[in-house]
Amino acid sequence: MSLRDIEELLLERGVVVSYESVRNWCDRFGAMFACQVKAVRSRPGTTWHLDELFVKLRGKPYVLWRAVDEHGVELDVLLQKRRDKTAARRFFRKMLRSYPVPRKIVTDQLRSYPAARSEVPQLAGVKHIFVKASARVNNRAENNHQPTRRRERQMQGFRDPQRFLSNFGPIRQHFALPRHRMSAGDHRAQLRARLASWFRWTVAEPTGVAR
CATH class of the missing domain: 3.30.420.10 (Ribonuclease H-like superfamily/Ribonuclease H)
Known part of the structure; x- marks a missing residue:
């Protein structure tokens, strides 16, 4: 999805932000999430x-x-x-x-x-x-x-390919499972596990960030 798509999805859920805010979130927290993904991959x-x-x-x-x-x-x-x-x-x-x-x-x-x-x-x-x-x-x-x-x-x-793609690649691959080499049951189980780990990383409040 584009940043504007995310802006519209959040608006549908009652959250009013601009796509530039979404971009700032990606720049601010993307590197932290990418490092956590890299730390747990094989x-x-x-x-x-x-x-x-x-x-x-x-x-x-x-x-x-x-x-x-x-x-x-x-x-x-x-x-x-x-x-x-x-x-x-x-x-x-x-x-x-x-x-x-x-x-x-x-x-x-x-x-x-x-x-x-x-x-x-x-x-x-x-x-x-x-x-x-x-x-x-x-x-x-x-x-x-x-x-x-x-x-x-x-x-x-x-706007900044180096910063964006350095974070985008690891995070995308965290969810890009090799479906052609897995059964449907294995795929669902692994995807649930990866979603659970993602929620643990993203729900926790980053150090030094006020609510």
């Missing part, structure tokens, strides 16, 4: 799938770098102005601050990746697999671009 996989996506910020093109593991779980995103070796190296180093060295890296044939990898000592012994970007072979990363595109359309463009 250990990430050992394969990184990396890909880039062009987005517009205030009418100017930017590159959103994204990494997911072999299970399709989003690991991290980084918004940068360029799509070159320096940008790729910065993304590699950001990833290594949060995750252990992977066993394998999968990217398209952008030459910035191997050039940047050669300058990061921790990745010297990591296997690097290249796929053709036009063949849509790197589906793990490309599929994770789709929710971003939908949100970009619904929000009529991003």
Whole structure:
């Protein structure tokens, strides 16, 4: 839903707020909720799938770098102005601050990746697999671009993609269960458990926030 959709849903329930208030709530509390979601999710996989996506910020093109593991779980995103070796190296180093060295890296044939990898000592012994970007072979990363595109359309463009997507990705995936690999009963049970944990996090009053 867009922020205006949420504004209208709250109005239906007797809560009068503007969509800008909803945006402020997301900015204020989103990072806290995203950290709680990351703390309880399972250990990430050992394969990184990396890909880039062009987005517009205030009418100017930017590159959103994204990494997911072999299970399709989003690991991290980084918004940068360029799509070159320096940008790729910065993304590699950001990833290594949060995750252990992977066993394998999968990217398209952008030459910035191997050039940047050669300058990061921790990745010297990591296997690097290249796929053709036009063949849509790197589906793990490309599929994770789709929710971003939908949100970009619904929000009529991003005001701050880095801040929003850093929080949006983990929270969305907390509820995005692999239904095709689960029975209906298992899906309902796991969804109830995740909703219960979400309510525990969001109902509690954040420290230092007045009622």
